[in-house]
Amino acid sequence: MWGVLVVNIILSIMGYSVILNIVPKFKDMFVKAHLSGVDLNKKNKPELPEATGVITSCIFLIVMFIFIPFPFSKHFFNKEWGFPHQEFVQFMAALLSICCMVLLGFADDVLNLKWRHKLLLPTVASLPLLMVYYTNFNSTTIIIPKPLRFFLGHDLDLSALYYVYMGMLAVFCTNAINIYAGVNGLEVGQSVVIGASLILFNVIELNGDCWANHLFSLYFMIPFFFTSFALYNLNKYPARVFVGDTFCYFSGMTVAVVAILGHFSKTALLFFIPQIANFIFSLPQLFHILPCPRHRLPRLNQDTGCLDPSVFPFKEKSLNSLGRLVLKVYQMLGLIKVERTDKEKELSTGTNCTLINLALKLVGPTHEKNLAAYLLALQVVCSMLAFVIRYPLASLFYDC
Amino acid sequence: MWGVLVVNIILSIMGYSVILNIVPKFKDMFVKAHLSGVDLNKKNKPELPEATGVITSCIFLIVMFIFIPFPFSKHFFNKEWGFPHQEFVQFMAALLSICCMVLLGFADDVLNLKWRHKLLLPTVASLPLLMVYYTNFNSTTIIIPKPLRFLLGHDLDLSALYYVYMGMLAVFCTNAINIYAGVNGLEVGQSVVIAASLILFNVIELNGDCWANHLFSLYFMIPFFFTSFALYHLNKYPARVFVGDTFCYFSGMTVAVVAILGHFSKTALLFFIPQIANFIFSLPQLFHILPCPRHRLPRLNQDTGCLDPSVFPFKEKSLNSLGRLVLKVYQMLGLIKVERTDKDKELSTGTNCTLINLALKLVGPTHEKNLAAYLLALQYVGIRHKVSVGEFVLRLLKFLKTLLNSSKIHGISGKVLSL
Numbered sequence A: 001m002w003g004v005l006v007v008n009i010i011l012s013i014m015g016y017s018v019i020l021n022i023v024p025k026f027k028d029m030f031v032k033a034h035l036s037g038v039d040l041n042k043k044n045k046p047e048l049p050e051a052t053g054v055i056t057s058c059i060f061l062i063v064m065f066i067f068i069p070f071p072f073s074k075h076f077f078n079k080e081w082g083f084p085h086q087e088f089v090q091f092m093a094a095l096l097s098i099c100c101m102v103l104l105g106f107a108d109d110v111l112n113l114k115w116r117h118k119l120l121l122p123t124v125a126s127l128p129l130l131m132v133y134y135t136n137f138n139s140t141t142i143i144i145p146k147p148l149r150f151f152l153g154h155d156l157d158l159s160a161l162y163y164v165y166m167g168m169l170a171v172f173c174t175n176a177i178n179i180y181a182g183v184n185g186l187e188v189g190q191s192v193v194i195g196a197s198l199i200l201f202n203v204i205e206l207n208g209d210c211w212a213n214h215l216f217s218l219y220f221m222i223p224f225f226f227t228s229f230a231l232y233n234l235n236k237y238p239a240r241v242f243v244g245d246t247f248c249y250f251s252g253m254t255v256a257v258v259a260i261l262g263h264f265s266k267t268a269l270l271f272f273i274p275q276i277a278n279f280i281f282s283l284p285q286l287f288h289i290l291p292c293p294r295h296r297l298p299r300l301n302q303d304t305g306c307l308d309p310s311v312f313p314f315k316e317k318s319l320n321s322l323g324r325l326v327l328k329v330y331q332m333l334g335l336i337k338v339e340r341t342d343k344e345k346e347l348s349t350g351t352n353c354t355l356i357n358l359a360l361k362l363v364g365p366t367h368e369k370n371l372a373a374y375l376l377a378l379q380v381v382c383s384m385l386a387f388v389i390r391y392p393l394a395s396l397f398y399d400c
Numbered sequence B: 001m002w003g004v005l006v007v008n009i010i011l012s013i014m015g016y017s018v019i020l021n022i023v024p025k026f027k028d029m030f031v032k033a034h035l036s037g038v039d040l041n042k043k044n045k046p047e048l049p050e051a052t053g054v055i056t057s058c059i060f061l062i063v064m065f066i067f068i069p070f071p072f073s074k075h076f077f078n079k080e081w082g083f084p085h086q087e088f089v090q091f092m093a094a095l096l097s098i099c100c101m102v103l104l105g106f107a108d109d110v111l112n113l114k115w116r117h118k119l120l121l122p123t124v125a126s127l128p129l130l131m132v133y134y135t136n137f138n139s140t141t142i143i144i145p146k147p148l149r150f151l152l153g154h155d156l157d158l159s160a161l162y163y164v165y166m167g168m169l170a171v172f173c174t175n176a177i178n179i180y181a182g183v184n185g186l187e188v189g190q191s192v193v194i195a196a197s198l199i200l201f202n203v204i205e206l207n208g209d210c211w212a213n214h215l216f217s218l219y220f221m222i223p224f225f226f227t228s229f230a231l232y233h234l235n236k237y238p239a240r241v242f243v244g245d246t247f248c249y250f251s252g253m254t255v256a257v258v259a260i261l262g263h264f265s266k267t268a269l270l271f272f273i274p275q276i277a278n279f280i281f282s283l284p285q286l287f288h289i290l291p292c293p294r295h296r297l298p299r300l301n302q303d304t305g306c307l308d309p310s311v312f313p314f315k316e317k318s319l320n321s322l323g324r325l326v327l328k329v330y331q332m333l334g335l336i337k338v339e340r341t342d343k344d345k346e347l348s349t350g351t352n353c354t355l356i357n358l359a360l361k362l363v364g365p366t367h368e369k370n371l372a373a374y375l376l377a378l379q380y381v382g383i384r385h386k387v388s389v390g391e392f393v394l395r396l397l398k399f400l401k402t403l404l405n406s407s408k409i410h411g412i413s414g415k416v417l418s419l
Helices: A002-032 A053-067 A085-111 A115-125 A127-136 A146-152 A160-179 A186-205 A211-235 A244-261 A265-270 A273-286 A321-332 A355-363 A368-390 B002-032 B053-067 B085-111 B115-125 B127-136 B146-152 B160-179 B186-205 B211-235 B244-261 B265-270 B273-286 B321-332 B355-363 B368-404
Strands: A036-038 A047-049 A141-143 A155-157 A311-315 A338-342 A347-351 B036-038 B047-049 B141-143 B155-157 B311-315 B338-342 B347-351
Touching: A002 A047, A002 A053, A002 A211, A002 B085, A053 A085, A053 A211, A053 A244, A053 B085, A053 B115, A053 B127, A085 A115, A085 A127, A085 A160, A085 A211, A085 A244, A085 B002, A085 B053, A085 B085, A085 B127, A115 A127, A115 A160, A115 A244, A127 A160, A127 A244, A127 B053, A127 B085, A160 A186, A160 A244, A160 A265, A160 A273, A186 A211, A186 A244, A186 A368, A211 A244, A244 A265, A265 A368, A273 A321, A273 A355, A273 A368, A347 A355, A355 A368, B002 B047, B002 B053, B002 B211, B053 B085, B053 B211, B053 B244, B085 B115, B085 B127, B085 B160, B085 B211, B085 B244, B115 B127, B115 B160, B115 B244, B127 B160, B127 B244, B160 B186, B160 B244, B160 B265, B160 B273, B186 B211, B186 B244, B186 B368, B211 B244, B244 B265, B273 B321, B273 B355, B273 B368, B347 B355, B355 B368
Parallel strands: none
Antiparallel strands: A036 A047, A141 A155, A311 A347, A338 A347, B036 B047, B141 B155, B311 B347, B338 B347
C-alpha cells in the first residue's frame, strides 16, 4: 500500500513540475485562439490566457493514466484480498467522469454556453459514476443522524433520490467553486485548501474501518493537490493566467467523485463551508429576486489601488415584495450596504451578495493580494472547524 | 445477449435523431466562438461552423454512459459465466480513451496545435487502453501467418513492441482519416462505411469462437455508426457544417479501441485500404521530400463548377535527388501530372499526392458531389473485394471448423489472438 502511495506522490510531483513548465508556453496559443480575458482589477488591464485549467486537467489525467497499473498490478496488491475488481471499475468510472467533465467544461469556456447548461453538464459527466454505482452496489440506504432518528428511524432507503443526490453533489461542487471567484488565485486556492483537507482526513481515516475507501480517495486527491498547486502558483496575485470555468468544473467533479465513491460526501461538504455560505448568500441574486449584474467581483479603486465591494443598481419601486424583504433582512444583518445614489430618480445601489464583497465591507478597502490571503485563511479556518465537527462532535450524531 | 443489443440499437437511434436536431442549433454559437471554416470549393465561399464533431462525440458518449448498466447489470448477463469483470473494466477503459481523445481533439481544433502534437495526442489518449491491457492480460504474443512460420516460428512474443503497435494503431487510424479529407462528406462518409463493414464483420463472427470480443465491438460500433451517419447528413454535399479534426480523432480512436480490445486489428486495417493507400501515396509530401502546401484539397474551377486536382509549385533544381526520383516514379506510374508553368524561371507544378487528386486525374474534372460518391463507393468496393475473395474463403474454413468443434463450450475468455 505504501509503495503504491509513494509512486502516486512521485508521479504527482512530476505533474506539478510539468505544469509549471508548459503552461506559460501555451500563453500565445490560447490568446490567438481567442481564449483570453482582461484582468479588470489591474490598472493596466492586461489580457491573460483563459481556460488554462484544461492544461492542468490533462496533466492530471495523464498522471492518473500512468498510475493505473500500480494499484491493480499483480505485483503490488495484496493477493489475500483477491483481485479488487470493483475498485478497478470504480477507478475507471471516476476517471471517465472527470475526463468527461473537463471536455464539457472546456467546451463551455470555448462556446460560452448558457447558465442552464452549467447545471446540465456536471449531471451528464457524473452519469458514468452513477451507472457504475448502480451496477456495482446499488446501495441507497443512508444512516440517519441520532437527533433525527426519533422521526425517521435508524436508516432510510432513498432509492432513486440517492442518485439525484449524487448527481446534485457534482452540480453543487462545480458551481459553488465557480461563483466563489473574482480575485486572483481564489478558485485554485480554495481547491488547494479543500484538497489538502481531504488528504488529511483520508490519512487519518486510513487507520479506520473504511481504509480502502480513503486509500482510493488519496489516489485522486494527491495528484489533484499537486496539479492544482502548480496552477495556483501561476494564478495567484499577480496572475499570469486565468484558470477558466474548466478548472472549476475539474475541481468540483474530482472532489464529488471521491466523496461519492469513498462514501464520505457529508464530510466532504463540511470542507465546503465558505462555498455553501457564499452560495446561500448569493441565492437572491442567482434567482433574480434581486438584480444580478454580469460580474459581481470587487471593483478596483484607481486612486487607492485597493478593491472596493461592487454594487448592483436598482429602483426600490421595481423590486417585488420578496425582493424588498430580502433587502431589508440583509441590511439588518449587516450583510450588504444600500446607498441612495439619486433621490429624484429613486436609484439606489446595494453591494453584491457574495462572501468576497462582504469581506471587503467588514475589513474595508483591501489590496487584491491581501484579500485573497484573507479568504484563503478563512477557508483554512473553516476546514479546521470541519475537523472539529467531524471528530469530537460526530459521536453526537452517529455511532461511529 | 439479443436484448442488450436491441437496447443498444434503440439508444443509438435516439442519439441519431438528437444529433440531427441539435447540431444546426449550435451553428451561431460555434461561429461566434471563432470555430468556423470557409468552404473553399463553393462559389460563394460560405462560412460554416467547424469542429461540430465534438457534438457528435458527446452524444455518442452519453449514449454509451446510459448503456453501461445493460451489459453488466445482474438482470441481463448470463449468471452461469460469472460476472464479466474484465469486460467491464475494458468497457470503461475504452470509453475513457475515446473521451480523452475527443477532449484532446477538440483542444487541437480550438488551439491549432502543431503536427507533431497530432502524433502525440492519440498516443496519450490510448494510455488507458494500454494500461488496462497490461493490468488485465499482458499477452503480447502474436500468431505468425503460415507463410512466415518457417522463418519466425508459430508465434512470437513482441512484449513491449506490442504496446508500441497498439499505440501506433490509434495514431495511424486518426491521422489516416484526417489526411483523406477535403471533399464534403468524405471524412464522415469513410467512417460510416468502415463502421458498417466492422458491424457486418462482427455479426458474422458472432457465430465463431471469439463471439464475446465481437459482441463487445458491436456495443461501440452500432452507436458509432448511427451518430456518424447523423453527422454525415449534415456534412455531405452541400455541407452545412464541418466536422473538424475532432471527428477524425473520435472516429480513428473508436475503431482502434474496438480493434485492440476485440483482437482483430489486422482485419480492421483491411477495411482501411483506401486510407492506407492515400497515406503511402502522401508520404513524400508528408516528409517534405516533395513540397507540401498547407491545403491539398482539390480546387474549384469557377467556370465549370467542377473540381480539378490541386497542385504544388516547385523548382526542379531545388529538389534533392530523392525528390527527383520520387517525382519520376510517380509520373511513370501515372499517379501525378507534372507541368512546366514557366520555362524561364524553371517553375513547374505537380498534382498533390492524394487519392482524391489521383481520382480527379483519372476521371477528369468532377462535380464535388459526384467525387464524394465515387470515393465512398471505392471504400465500399475495397471492402467488398476483401469480403468476396479473402473473407469468403476464411468464412468457409471457419464454418467447417465450427461444425467439427460443435461440441466445444464457448468460453468468455476465448481471447486467442487471431485474424
